[in-house]
Amino acid sequence: MGVFSKLFGGNNSNKEDHALINANYIETILKHSEDQPLGVGDQNVIYAGYNELGGYYYLQTYIVGKLNTKTKTGATLLVEGDGYSLNLKSDMDEIESDPIDIFKGNSTRIDFEIEKDTVEKIKRSTIKSITLNFKKNNFVFTPILDVENEVEEENI
Numbered sequence: 001m002g003v004f005s006k007l008f009g010g011n012n013s014n015k016e017d018h019a020l021i022n023a024n025y026i027e028t029i030l031k032h033s034e035d036q037p038l039g040v041g042d043q044n045v046i047y048a049g050y051n052e053l054g055g056y057y058y059l060q061t062y063i064v065g066k067l068n069t070k071t072k073t074g075a076t077l078l079v080e081g082d083g084y085s086l087n088l089k090s091d092m093d094e095i096e097s098d099p100i101d102i103f104k105g106n107s108t109r110i111d112f113e114i115e116k117d118t119v120e121k122i123k124r125s126t127i128k129s130i131t132l133n134f135k136k137n138n139f140v141f142t143p144i145l146d147v148e149n150e151v152e153e154e155n156i
Contacts, residue, residue: 029064029103039130039141041065046130046141050119051111057119058091059112063132067139068106070096075134077112082126088112095134 022042029045030037038048044065051058061077074093079086091113097106110132130141 025065025103025105029105032102033064037144038124038127039143041139041141043067044139044141046132050114052116057114057116059088059114059119061110061112061132063108063110063139064100064103065105067108068097069108069135069137071135073135075110075132077110078129078131078133079122079127080129080131081122082128084121084126086114086118086122088114090134 025043026040026045030040033045033047035047037045038061039046044063044067047062047064049060051060059077072094074090075095076090077086077088079088089112091111095108095110097108099105100107124143125145127143130143132139132141
């Protein structure tokens, strides 16, 4: 065992401990939420819903977890599903995370512009992956389907 391994521990135990800590963290977020999340990532959970204001449609997202950002360059959301791939741009360039003490993490709200026909096309059950991009960072989320309450025709 090398000097660095003795000081900082071996790679395998650190990776396993890190994965366990992340899994417990995500589980804590899910237990404290009344809403059905759209997907989970390594250290974050994404929630989403549609809103219409004055004829314009928005996909409103909340990311809860370790994500902590402040940017003036906006974000994009790539949603890949059965037979479609959408690249949505945030409706505002300024995005900032707010602290949440209960999770020792943050909440980040980002609204994305979306067309009405696109809203009607996306179904929770058809989404394969969700990727949030900003500031040269990619956060990948795996979709979650609520097996007990899943309704094929229900939009996000």
